[in-house]
Amino acid sequence: MEQRSLYMRSLYQITVWLSAAVLLVASLLYGWALSQQFRQRSLADLEAQSEQLRLVMNQHTERARHHVGAMQLSISAALGTPQNEPPHAVRRVPAGRAPADLHAPWDALPDASREQLGSLFVHPDLPEGPERSMLDAVMAMLPGVAADHRQQQIYQWSYFYDAGERWSVLYPALPKIELLKATGSADMAAALKVVYEAGGTYPMRLVGPLANPGRRQVWTTPYVDAGGKGLMVSLLEAVYHRGAIAGAVGTDLTLGMLDASLQAVPLNLGRAMVVTPSGLLLADSGGALQGRKQPLTLQELDAGVVSSATLFGRSNARLHTGEQGLWISHELDGTPWRLLVWVSESQLNAATLRALQPYLLLELLFIAMLLLLAWWQHRRFTRPAMALADYVDKVSRDAQSPAPQVPDAWKPWFDQVAATAHEREGYLTQTRDYAGKLELMVSERTAALEQANRQLEEAMRSLQQAQQQLVLSEKLAALGTLTAGMAHELNTPLGNVLTAVTTVEATLQALRAAIDSGQARRAGTLQSLGLALQSSELAQSNVNRALTLVKRFRQLGELHEAGSEQELDLHEFLQGLCTHWSSMACAHGRRVGLECPAPLMCRIDAQALGEALTQLVENAFVHGLKPHDASGRVQLQVEVLPGTPSQLQLRLWDNGRGLAPRALHHLFDPFYTSQMGKGNGGLGAYLAYLLVTSRLHGSIHARSELGEGLRVDMLLPLEVADNPQPLTLDAPARQHHEP
Numbered sequence: 001m002e003q004r005s006l007y008m009r010s011l012y013q014i015t016v017w018l019s020a021a022v023l024l025v026a027s028l029l030y031g032w033a034l035s036q037q038f039r040q041r042s043l044a045d046l047e048a049q050s051e052q053l054r055l056v057m058n059q060h061t062e063r064a065r066h067h068v069g070a071m072q073l074s075i076s077a078a079l080g081t082p083q084n085e086p087p088h089a090v091r092r093v094p095a096g097r098a099p100a101d102l103h104a105p106w107d108a109l110p111d112a113s114r115e116q117l118g119s120l121f122v123h124p125d126l127p128e129g130p131e132r133s134m135l136d137a138v139m140a141m142l143p144g145v146a147a148d149h150r151q152q153q154i155y156q157w158s159y160f161y162d163a164g165e166r167w168s169v170l171y172p173a174l175p176k177i178e179l180l181k182a183t184g185s186a187d188m189a190a191a192l193k194v195v196y197e198a199g200g201t202y203p204m205r206l207v208g209p210l211a212n213p214g215r216r217q218v219w220t221t222p223y224v225d226a227g228g229k230g231l232m233v234s235l236l237e238a239v240y241h242r243g244a245i246a247g248a249v250g251t252d253l254t255l256g257m258l259d260a261s262l263q264a265v266p267l268n269l270g271r272a273m274v275v276t277p278s279g280l281l282l283a284d285s286g287g288a289l290q291g292r293k294q295p296l297t298l299q300e301l302d303a304g305v306v307s308s309a310t311l312f313g314r315s316n317a318r319l320h321t322g323e324q325g326l327w328i329s330h331e332l333d334g335t336p337w338r339l340l341v342w343v344s345e346s347q348l349n350a351a352t353l354r355a356l357q358p359y360l361l362l363e364l365l366f367i368a369m370l371l372l373l374a375w376w377q378h379r380r381f382t383r384p385a386m387a388l389a390d391y392v393d394k395v396s397r398d399a400q401s402p403a404p405q406v407p408d409a410w411k412p413w414f415d416q417v418a419a420t421a422h423e424r425e426g427y428l429t430q431t432r433d434y435a436g437k438l439e440l441m442v443s444e445r446t447a448a449l450e451q452a453n454r455q456l457e458e459a460m461r462s463l464q465q466a467q468q469q470l471v472l473s474e475k476l477a478a479l480g481t482l483t484a485g486m487a488h489e490l491n492t493p494l495g496n497v498l499t500a501v502t503t504v505e506a507t508l509q510a511l512r513a514a515i516d517s518g519q520a521r522r523a524g525t526l527q528s529l530g531l532a533l534q535s536s537e538l539a540q541s542n543v544n545r546a547l548t549l550v551k552r553f554r555q556l557g558e559l560h561e562a563g564s565e566q567e568l569d570l571h572e573f574l575q576g577l578c579t580h581w582s583s584m585a586c587a588h589g590r591r592v593g594l595e596c597p598a599p600l601m602c603r604i605d606a607q608a609l610g611e612a613l614t615q616l617v618e619n620a621f622v623h624g625l626k627p628h629d630a631s632g633r634v635q636l637q638v639e640v641l642p643g644t645p646s647q648l649q650l651r652l653w654d655n656g657r658g659l660a661p662r663a664l665h666h667l668f669d670p671f672y673t674s675q676m677g678k679g680n681g682g683l684g685a686y687l688a689y690l691l692v693t694s695r696l697h698g699s700i701h702a703r704s705e706l707g708e709g710l711r712v713d714m715l716l717p718l719e720v721a722d723n724p725q726p727l728t729l730d731a732p733a734r735q736h737h738e739p
Contacts, residue, residue, distance in 0.1 A: 016374065023370065027363050031356060038355050042348065043319060045268055047328060050341040051317075052265045053272050054330040057339055060154050060261055064235050064251055065217055065334050067148050067155065071141045071249040072237045075160070078137035079241045102127065103188035104176035117142050118158075118171030121179065124189050126166045134162075134246065138169050141249070145171050156225070156232055156252040160239075161204055163247045165196045182225075198234065199223025207238040207248045215240070219335055222255060222280055222295040231255040231292060233282060258283030259290065269351055270325075270343030273298070277336050279308035298340075305342050312338060384410040388417065395421035490549055493542035500539035504532045565605050570648075571598040574636065577610055581617050581634070590625060592617070596638035602648070603719045608695035612688040616652050616712055619684045623673075624656030624710050632656060640718065648718040653711040659704040667702050692716070 101107055106120045117139065122130065130138075138160045145158045149172065160169040176188070185191035196204065201220040205211055212218055220234040236250040262272045262285040274282040279298045281289060288301050298308055306322045311329055314320055316338065319328045325344035332339055384406045391414060394401040403414040511528040514520040574596055582592045617634060625632035637651040659667065666672045668689040673682035692700040698716035 020371070023367055027367060030363065031360060034356055034359055035352050038352050039348065042269055042351060043326065046270060046341060046343060047319060049265055049267055050272070050328050050330060050339065053262060053341065054332070054339050056261050056264060057274065058333045061332055061335050063152055063154060064253060067158070068217060068235050068237050068249055068251055070144055071158065072239055074141035074144055075137045075239050075249065078140040079133070079246070101176060106173070107176055114173040116146050117173070118169060119173045119175070121168050121170065121176070121188060121192060123166040123192055124187065130162070130167045142171060154253060154257050156254045158251045159249070161196065161248045161250070163204065163245050165192065165204065168192065168195060201234065203234060203236050203250060204248060207236045209245060212238065217334070221276060221278065222282060224293060225252065231289065231295060255282055255289050259285070259287065267341070269347060270341055273340045273342070274332070275308060275311060275338050275340050277308065277312055282337060306340070311340060380407070388413055392417055490546055493546040496542040497539045500535040500542070503535040507532045507535070565603050567601065567603050568606055570600040570602050570604065570638065571596045573606055574638065577613060578636065585621065585634070590621070590632040590634070593633065593635040595636070597640060600638070600640070604716070605695055608691045612691040612696070613652065615684040615688040620654040620656060620710065624654045626656060646718045648716045650714040650716070651711065653709055655709045658706045658708045659710060660706055664702060664704050
């Protein structure tokens with residue numbers, strides 16, 4: 001007993017430690033699952049925020065493209081219709097130069113006009129100023145440019161470049177002195193050279209016919225603004241007049257503005273960047289471009305970020321995994337740039353850990369509470385319960401065993417166990433007394449059961465004899481019915497034969513008497529001979545009918561003889577039968593159709609199947625279809641039913657008169673016909689029933705309603721023959737035969 005107690009305590013300790021290990025593993029698995037869930041949610045948020053950033057950036061670039069396109073269209077329209085007057089705001093501007101300064105003639109205009117027109121800069125080599133028609137066309141676009149600048153704060157400069165680089169219009173206005181200071185130039189010629197270089201981007205070369213034969217809008221690479229506004233990019237579009245390039249229009253977007261656009265959608269994780277195909281940064285949500293005077297490359301920003309070759313070589317709008325992090329990119333509409341959203345693995349892991357800290361602390365607290373609860377349960381419940389189990393084992397062997405020391409709350413249970421042990425001792429004594437009585441009772445009941453079994457066996461033998469007599473009675477009844485039907489069918493033709501023979505005999509006796517008395521006349525003799533001939537023909541037809549009935553009666557006795565099965569293509573065999581039936585039906589315009597999988601190789605008693613189907617088809621022609629009805633139709637459908645073993649279902653139906661319920665009930669009875677006395681013996685359906693059930697080992701059932709035709713369903717066991725093209729049971733090809 002002590003060994004058992006020691007074993008139970010060891011088992012309990014193992015259970016406790018195992019439970020602690022399970023809790024630890026479960027906690028780790030739960031933490032891992034939470035981290036994966038947070039990671040997936042964080043990446044999903046990253047994809048959604050990257051899509052929002054794409055929409056914001058596309059909105060800005062679309063506005064810039066629309067702005068530049070409107071400038072180009074305005075100038076082209078003005079050049080195409082020079083007779084139109086310029087807008088009211090520019091009608092009073094002098095055509096040439098202002099007296100104040102030949103190289104910046106609009107600096108002398110009132111502030112209100114300069115707010116509408118901007119600044120005009122003229123090269124010293126152009127003393128007469130710009131061509132009037134071209135200047136008027138450029139001035140025609142300026143009111144729209146001013147309106148766009150007031151509505152949208154994304155444009156830094158909007159301008160027109162002369163194709164000969166001799167003059168330029170800039171909006172908003174920039175005084176000449178500020179331009180010279182920003183470009184570090186001493187005169188306007190040097191300043192315009194710096195302007196047309198545009199930080200090394202050379203805008204007129206970018207949009208010229210050699211570099212841009214398709215006349216598309218072109219984005220420049222980042223460069224330092226000559227006007228002192230920091231790093232920016234330009235969107236340019238060429239202006240053509242009479243087939244030659246006349247200049248270009250453009251607008252500048254500062255990289256600071258692009259930074260602000262990215263920061264408008266704050267990211268939970270990672271950073272967003274706009275990158276050119278050469279790897280230059282146009283915008284960075286982390287602020288890396290703020291205060292810079294030179295462009296910054298992607299690799300200079302962070303060597304761990306994906307390279308520009310990889311960025312532009314992968315598909316966009318999909319999350320990709322790099323060596324040190326994950327990234328997703330989007331193409332920006334109308335630009336060669338990519339929006340890159342990057343998050344490093346360390347940043348993602350740190351965010352995951354921060355998110356999981358509350359859950360981990362709560363989980364540790366929960367585990368500590370569980371351990372404390374387990375200790376308290378062991379102290380208050382498990383140890384007394386184990387002592388109670390030991391005490392139950394002791395009192396089961398000795399009802400006088402003393403109870404151990406346990407908490408007061410458990411003492412009633414020990415007292416109950418002791419009382420139960422004493423009661424059990426008394427019950428065992430009574431049980432021993434009952435056991436002797438029970439053995440006697442069992443022996444008596446056993447003898448009674450043996451007697452009942454003998455009586456049951458005798459009853460079973462009586463029942464089997466009664467069943468055999470019942471089967472014999474049914475066979476005799478069936479034979480009597482068949483014999484009575486046969487006798488009834490033979491009675492009519494034999495009676496007709498007897499009547500005809502009697503008539504012939506009477507006629508011949510009367511003719512002989514007339515000849516003997518010499519009263520025979522030619523007309524009377526011919527009449528008597530004609531009557532005798534008619535009577536003999538009647539006798540012959542009824543004898544043939546009786547012979548046919550006898551032949552069919554003999555067939556009933558031969559149906560139970562097993563026929564020879566053969567391997568054949570059932571579709572080809574049934575097609576031949578349908579051709580034969582169609583020749584019988586075509587005289588009345590009726591049709592016979594066949595639906596059967598092809599090919600269908602099987603082993604079957606073809607003679608029995610053909611005879612059964614022929615009997616049913618002839619019944620349909622004679623009894624089912626209406627006479628001279630050209631719409632009459634008989635259809636045979638064949639289907640292989642899958643299963644083990646396979647079965648062949650044949651369904652024969654017509655669209656004829658149909659049967660009443662009583663006629664349907666007696667359809668397969670011998671000598672039952674709906675056309676009694678019209679030369680029909682009523683054995684066709686009965687012969688088909690015997691062939692299907694006896695020779696083909698199948699079943700046959702019929703369904704019909706008046707006016708709805710008759711349908712006969714036959715279910716036959718199918719033995720599929722060896723075939724190089726095995727039969728497909730799932731979806732057999734249907735072959736229709738309809739002569």
